[in-house]
Amino acid sequence: MSEVLDGAPSRLGVGSVAARTPLTRGGLSWVLHQGSRDVYVVLINIYIFAPYFSGTLVGDPVKGQTIMAQITTAYGLLVALTAPVLGATIEQYGPRKPLITVVLTAMLPLLALLWWAMPAGGLPIGATIAILALLGLTYNWGDALNNALLPRAAASPDQAPLLSGLGFALSNGLSVLMLALMLWGFVLPGVVDWPGIPGTPLLGLSSDNHEPSRLAGPLSALIMALGAIPFLLWTPDAPRTGLSPRASLAAGLKLLRDTFANLKGHRDVATFLGARMLYCDGMTALLVFGGLFAAGVMGWGALEMLVYAVSLSTVGALGGFLAPMLDRKLGPRRAVQLEIAGCLATLICLLGMGRDRILYVFPYDPAAPAVWDGPLFRTAPELIYLGLGLVIAVCVTAQYASSRTLLVRLAPPDRTAAFFGSTPCRARRRCGWARPWWRRQPRSSTARPPVSCRSSPCWRWALSPCSPCAAADARLEAVAGRAYHPAMRDVALIAAPWRDPLWAAAPWRDEPFACALLSGGAGERWSYLLRDPDQTLVLPPEDRRDPFQALAALVGPALPADPEGPPFQGGVVGLAAYELGDRIEALDLPRGGWPDLVCARYPALLAFDHLARTVVAVGRGEGKAQAEARARAALAWLDAPARDPFEGRLCEALEGEPPAAYEAAVAQVVERILAGEIFQANIARAWRGRLAAGADPFDLFVRLRSTSPAPFSAWLRLPGRAMVSNSPERFLKVRGGAIETRPIKGTRPRGGTPAEDRALAFELSASAKDRAENLMIVDLMRNDLARVSPAGTVRTPELFKVETFANVHHLVSTVEGRLKPGLGVADLLRATFPPGSITGAPKVQAMKVIAGLEGPRGPYCGSLFWAGFDGAFESSVLIRSVALTEEVGGWRLEAKAGAGIVADSDPLSERLEAEAKIDALRRALTGEGT
Numbered sequence: 023m024s025e026v027l028d029g030a031p032s033r034l035g036v037g038s039v040a041a042r043t044p045l046t047r048g049g050l051s052w053v054l055h056q057g058s059r060d061v062y063v064v065l066i067n068i069y070i071f072a073p074y075f076s077g078t079l080v081g082d083p084v085k086g087q088t089i090m091a092q093i094t095t096a097y098g099l100l101v102a103l104t105a106p107v108l109g110a111t112i113e114q115y116g117p118r119k120p121l122i123t124v125v126l127t128a129m130l131p132l133l134a135l136l137w138w139a140m141p142a143g144g145l146p147i148g149a150t151i152a153i154l155a156l157l158g159l160t161y162n163w164g165d166a167l168n169n170a171l172l173p174r175a176a177a178s179p180d181q182a183p184l185l186s187g188l189g190f191a192l193s194n195g196l197s198v199l200m201l202a203l204m205l206w207g208f209v210l211p212g213v214v215d216w217p218g219i220p221g222t223p224l225l226g227l228s229s230d231n232h233e234p235s236r237l238a239g240p241l242s243a244l245i246m247a248l249g250a251i252p253f254l255l256w257t258p259d260a261p262r263t264g265l266s267p268r269a270s271l272a273a274g275l276k277l278l279r280d281t282f283a284n285l286k287g288h289r290d291v292a293t294f295l296g297a298r299m300l301y302c303d304g305m306t307a308l309l310v311f312g313g314l315f316a317a318g319v320m321g322w323g324a325l326e327m328l329v330y331a332v333s334l335s336t337v338g339a340l341g342g343f344l345a346p347m348l349d350r351k352l353g354p355r356r357a358v359q360l361e362i363a364g365c366l367a368t369l370i371c372l373l374g375m376g377r378d379r380i381l382y383v384f385p386y387d388p389a390a391p392a393v394w395d396g397p398l399f400r401t402a403p404e405l406i407y408l409g410l411g412l413v414i415a416v417c418v419t420a421q422y423a424s425s426r427t428l429l430v431r432l433a434p435p436d437r438t439a440a441f442f443g444s445t446p447c448r449a450r451r452r453c454g455w456a457r458p459w460w461r462r463q464p465r466s467s468t469a470r471p472p473v474s475c476r477s478s479p480c481w482r483w484a485l486s487p488c489s490p491c492a493a494a495d496a497r498l499e500a501v502a503g504r505a506y507h508p509a510m511r512d513v514a515l516i517a518a519p520w521r522d523p524l525w526a527a528a529p530w531r532d533e534p535f536a537c538a539l540l541s542g543g544a545g546e547r548w549s550y551l552l553r554d555p556d557q558t559l560v561l562p563p564e565d566r567r568d569p570f571q572a573l574a575a576l577v578g579p580a581l582p583a584d585p586e587g588p589p590f591q592g593g594v595v596g597l598a599a600y601e602l603g604d605r606i607e608a609l610d611l612p613r614g615g616w617p618d619l620v621c622a623r624y625p626a627l628l629a630f631d632h633l634a635r636t637v638v639a640v641g642r643g644e645g646k647a648q649a650e651a652r653a654r655a656a657l658a659w660l661d662a663p664a665r666d667p668f669e670g671r672l673c674e675a676l677e678g679e680p681p682a683a684y685e686a687a688v689a690q691v692v693e694r695i696l697a698g699e700i701f702q703a704n705i706a707r708a709w710r711g712r713l714a715a716g717a718d719p720f721d722l723f724v725r726l727r728s729t730s731p732a733p734f735s736a737w738l739r740l741p742g743r744a745m746v747s748n749s750p751e752r753f754l755k756v757r758g759g760a761i762e763t764r765p766i767k768g769t770r771p772r773g774g775t776p777a778e779d780r781a782l783a784f785e786l787s788a789s790a791k792d793r794a795e796n797l798m799i800v801d802l803m804r805n806d807l808a809r810v811s812p813a814g815t816v817r818t819p820e821l822f823k824v825e826t827f828a829n830v831h832h833l834v835s836t837v838e839g840r841l842k843p844g845l846g847v848a849d850l851l852r853a854t855f856p857p858g859s860i861t862g863a864p865k866v867q868a869m870k871v872i873a874g875l876e877g878p879r880g881p882y883c884g885s886l887f888w889a890g891f892d893g894a895f896e897s898s899v900l901i902r903s904v905a906l907t908e909e910v911g912g913w914r915l916e917a918k919a920g921a922g923i924v925a926d927s928d929p930l931s932e933r934l935e936a937e938a939k940i941d942a943l944r945r946a947l948t949g950e951g952t
């Protein structure tokens with residue numbers, strides 16, 4: 023572009039925010055806690071205590087493995103049943119740390135008790151089994167809670183991949199350290215005469231009493247406790263929601279029920295969870311199989327297995343560093359696919375290994391000379407098997423970190439704990455077939471008890487070579503590959519010199535779904551131009567799909583936004599007609615030709631910063647390159663040529679419905695109010711006309727912007743239709759879960775002189791009628807927001823404020839609330855639509871009264887909104903708006919204006935108020951006022 027600063031667009035930010043955000047103390051504390059937890063898995067579940075349990079406490083390796091399979095199956099089922107409830111409940115309660123502390127308080131003494139697990143004179147075998155089952159259950163509970171804190175531990179949303187990878191790198195690093203300590207200080211002493219190896223086990227421990235193996239429990243407890251201290255001190259926790267534990271449980275069960283009932287709204291998350299559970303099962307089974315295969319077919323004993331474990335844990339740590347690199351370059355979805363493919367390819371090679379064969383087809387003589395003079399792994403099959411195990415270790419660690427990152431990005435932020443609680447894998451049951459499979463393996467005379475299942479999260483996630491998993495992964499590809507929500511996760515921002523947003527939109531006046539959202543007035547900073555959506559949604563009255571579920575599916579789960587960018591960084595723009603309210607309350611409202619809901623999803627837009635006087639191109643994509651390409655394509659919109667504006671009168675005549683008919687309708691409403699049927703109703707009067715030949719809706723938009731700019735000016739071009747709005751009224755705003763609505767009730771025209779103008783504003787402020795009218799709508803909006811806000815969070819910080827616009831004064835109040843955990847903007851819209859300020863009180867009965875006195879409203883008194891991919895939301899009430907329909911020979915238009923009718927309303931005064939509200943539109947169309 024020739025107008026770009028310094029000859030090239032300046033980059034405000036492309037892709038990962040984490041690249042610019044340093045690690046915080048809270049994030050590093052989360053990493054330390056993650057790493058210290060998995061030492062329990064290494065020492066207890068796989069390499070030290072589990073073989074000791076199977077071979078020594080039980081006395082029969084095969085029977086011991088079968089018992090371990092039964093233990094893991096039992097607590098695995100309990101985890102599958104309880105973890106989703108736990109996650110949903112804690113989401114409603116708020117803080118995770120109190121329950122994590124309870125989990126730690128349960129695990130630490132249980133681990134210490136394993137010191138007394140001895141063949142004779144110690145804990146009964148049944149008590150040891152119960153301890154192992156309780157440890158597995160509490161560990162997995164803690165796993166779900168710890169994972170749910172990852173988004174809060176990250177200093178920015180896109181820092182999650184780095185923390186996730188570091189957590190597993192540290193996990194493997196600590197595993198190496200502990201295994202090396204056990205090997206150096208307790209296993210090798212007295213067995214080998216190597217330099218640097220003590221002659222006897224440290225601490226005077228006796229191998230005769232199996233004390234080194236029994237030490238695994240207390241040592242795991244010590245490491246876990248040390249890692250928990252900084253985590254509990256410094257990692258940020260979720261705030262309290264104000265619900266009691268019992269109320270949180272009830273709300274959590276409802277959230278869980280709603281989550282599963284509405285998985286269509288989170289289809290990408292549901293698909294991913296299914297695929298994730300399948301390949302998690304496969305990974306655990308793969309690791310169990312690999313250990314059994316090594317011990318049985320390769321003939322490895324305890325020493326070889328411990329060195330094998332140290333080697334895998336050491337190299338596996340590289341996967342924790344590899345994962346965030348792949349996530350940034352490829353995105354977590356493609357990274358997971360690549361990492362699983364690596365596991366599958368390596369598994370195929372591993373199955374072809376044996377003491378007498380290499381990769382299926384190459385025979386090997388076990389009696390052949392050693393390929394090197396080392397103490398272990400001296401044959402070619404052993405070395406190749408070790409190498410294959412190292413590759414699997416890297417792929418497994420990397421893909422678990424990537425899959426957790428992908429779930430963090432897919433899951434709605436207010437349902438993170440619920441979704442993480444829903445992912446306990448069923449691998450413990452698959453371990454049941456892996457362990458008995460040991461019975462069928464040829465045993466070496468030197469073989470020791472086989473390695474038991476490692477259920478550590480950093481090892482258990484891989485894809486089992488089975489058709490169900492392949493189908494699930496294919497479904498994930500089908501969902502994500504359609505430019506669905508993972509394809510919108512990266513953000514690119516590119517700055518360019520200022521251009522007037524009105525004229526930037528002009529070249530696209532004839533393009534369907536082109537849209538301009540322009541701000542006006544003091545304090546309004548951002549305007550937007552959007553075009554070329556990748557998906558659209560049109561719901562006419564006969565389409566009986568749930569519009570709010572369809573909207574939630576189109577917007578998708580919240581994705582990260584760039585903190586340096588505008589409030590709207592790509593998402594959905596929607597037009598909700600007034601009759602959409604008929605989908606909430608079956609009122610049999612009269613219908614016209616307009617759809618109930620029209621939406622379009624935009625992966626790119628231009629944002630106009632009125633304060634900094636710059637234009638920011640925003641692009642969304644799967645990866646930095648696609649996001650930046652979309653942002654640059656949006657910048658090119660500024661170079662499109664625009665035709666000259668229309669000159670002359672846009673409309674020869676704007677014909678209103680008979681004044682007497684409107685006054686009669688007002689009088690009837692007053693009678694019904696006095697009869698006690700309702701307290702207030704907003705009654706509108708319609709004006710109709712046709713645009714002049716050669717004029718189009720964008721020309722009307724230009725005229726309105728030039729004569730009376732409003733805070734929520736908008737132009738939306740649809741196939742055969744258009745909407746032009748000059749609304750002053752905000753309906754709903756959401757930022758970070760905080761809701762704001764600003765209902766307008768009470769109007770006075772502007773005065774001809776400054777003194778008259780001030781007098782009219784004072785008259786409005788002092789009017790008891792207008793204040794009562796405003797207060798009724800405030801109470802109605804408070805009631806609507808209370809449906810989706812926690813108790814005690816709805817408040818009214820501002821009442822009866824006079825705000826002045828180009829043609830009128832308005833009485834405005836502000837009501838605030840906060841979205842309950844688990845709810846989104848579609849839920850908010852369902853709870854509050856149509857806006858209370860243009861219906862009445864009580865809302866439903868007022869809508870019935872309106873339906874009997876007016877024809878179809880269409881877009882009038884509906885809402886025009888944008889819903890960002892990050893969960894932000896902004897909407898206006900469609901007053902001061904014109905609905906246009908394209909016909910042969912030109913454009914037909916309809917506009918409406920109304921007034922709130924209360925018990926002391928005067929029909930003539932209410933008619934004059936409605937005419938004052940339509941005056942700006944009349945001037946723009948005809949050049950004449952009332």
